[in-house]
Amino acid sequence: MRLILHLRAIKYGLIWYVINSFVSNFPSIRLRYYILKFFGMNLAPNVRFYQGFHIRNPKGITINDGVxxxxxxxxDGRKGLIIGKNVVIAYEAIIWTLNHDYNDIYFAGKGSSVTIGDYAWICCRSIILPGITIGEGAVVASGAIVTKDVPPYTIVGGTPAKIIGYREKKAY
Structure with a gap:
């Protein structure tokens, strides 16, 4: 039993290494797309991954069309990540679904899934923590740290993120 667990850990470590060291730096967007599908990521057509991305557990990630x-x-797909249609996630944004329980003596992992609604915009260097839902058409400003759900068509910014404005409802 220990051997099986050890071999499984090696397998997932190799997948992590291949995706984040090689696949994320391939010069072809289409090739990156197909390799991520091969590793179990649920991708709709017309999803673009630009170079240098970092993926944790591709099987736990679902990305819809036009992202x-x-x-x-x-x-981070370890607890489940769902990204809606036509979402933009900008440079160096981080989306976590799992972190450590600082009250646990062993610093055990805890978390839950993250959902990002259609037409949302996650600006550069923002951080979304586990268990968050970003509403349809919402904007997370650059550098924001999202600790609570974001209602549809709102603009949040700051640390922790608070509502700083509202986005017009249009046919985006």
């Missing part, structure tokens, strides 16, 4: 993932974006 753009910018350079050096970290997507």
């Amino acid at each position: 753009s993932i910018g350079p050096r974006v970290l997507l």
